[in-house]
Amino acid sequence: MSEQRPLTSRRGMLKCLAFGGAGTVFALAGGVFTPIDLAVAASEPKGAAALGKPLFVQISDTHIGFSKEANPDVVATLNRSIDVVNALPEQPALLIHTGDITHLSKPAEFDLAQQLFSRLRTAEMHTTPGEHDTTDPSVSEYFNRFGKASGNKGYYSFEHAGVHFIALINVLQFKPGGLGTLGTEQLAWLASDLKGRSSSTPIVVFAHMPLWSIYEPWGWGTGDAPQLMEQLRRFGSVTVLNGHIHQIVQKVEGNVTFHTARSTAYPQPVPGEGAGPGPLRVPTDQLPGMLGVTRVSVVKHPHSLRLDDATLA
C-alpha cells in the first residue's frame, strides 16, 4: 500500500492553480500508478497521444431526481459531464456508470437519465446499480432498463481491447448495521469467471460501493471484499473502480489500484467529517471543481491502464 502524490512541475503547479485543480492523470505501468496532474498533461501538446489510447470513461452518482441545496440542477451538471466526454479528441469505446443513476429509484428519474445518456457519443454503456437505484422491492425499475447484460443478476463480465471487465453488485444484500455485500453466489460466479484466465490479462472490476474499507462507520466499504481480493491477487494488473462516496480516493496495493470517482451531482464530506455522509453544500462557484468524470486509457497495450480525472471546473 502506498500513498499517491501527483507529480507536478512548478510550471505545472501554477497552471493547475489557474485551472482551479482540474484533476489528475494516472499512468499505470507494472501495476504501479504514476499520477500526473491533469493541467501538466494538458500542457504537453503530445501528452494525450503519448499517454495511450482512451479505453473507457467512468461517470458516477448522477442522482437524477436530487434537487436539494447541494445542487438544485443535477441535470445541468450531468449534461456538462456528457459534454466533457463528447468533447474528448478520441472517443473511448466504453462508458461505465458506477451507480446511483437516480436518487429515489423512481421510473421518471430512470427515464430522464436514459434520455440524457442517449446524447453520449460513446458506443457502449455499462452500469452497476447503487443503493439509491434499488429501493423498490423487486429492483425492477433498474433491471428493466439496465439488467439485460447481467440477466437481471447485476454481475457480469465482458472483454474489450484485451481487458477483462467485471461488473459486480454490492448493494442488494445489506446486513443491517453493516457494509455492502457481494454474497457467496456472486463470489462463486466470479471464481468460475476467472478460472483458467491468464494472470497477465488486465482486469477492471467495477461496483458502486467501495470494494475496500474507506470508512466503516459510514458503511463506506464491502464486508466480503477480502474474498474478492483473494481471487484477484494472482493477476498482474487489476483496476478497481467505485462510486458512492462522491470524491476521489485512491490506493495502490500490490498490483491492485483502487479508485473512487467523483459524482456528477453533488460532493460529500471527507470520511468522518460531520454527522454522516449527506450532500455537502459548497459555494456555487466551487461546485464544478468537485464534480467530474474519470477517463481510463490503455498505456503500452495491453498491460497498463491509466486514469484521468476531469472536473467540470
Next chain:
Amino acid sequence: MSLRQLLLPYLGALLFAALGPRLSQADSVSTDSTIVMAKDFMFAPTSLTIAAGSTVTWTNRDDEPHTVVSDSGLFRSAALDTNESFSFRFVKSGTYHYACSIHPRMVGTIIVQ
C-alpha cells in the same frame, strides 16, 4: 399563540389521563400512531414500544432519502424523500428490527406488546 394552541397540550393530557388506564388492559387495541423520524442518519427514537394494533408512521426530516425495511421482510417502504412518510400497523406482539436500505447502519427496533 392563540388560546386554543395554549390549551391543546392540557386537553391532550386530560384525554390521555382519561384513556390511559384502558390502554393498559390486556384486551385493548390501540389505534394511536407514533412518529419515528429519520434525521441525521438516525431513527429517533431508536427503540419504540407500542401496543398491538398501533400504527407507526416514519417521517423523513433529512435532506437524504431514507427507507424503512424490516429485517424479516414484514414491511418495506419506498425511498422516502424529505418530509415523506411511511406507515405500518403492527398487529402481532413481538420485536421487529428494521433498517434504512440506503444507509444500512441506520437501524431501529419496534417492540409490540
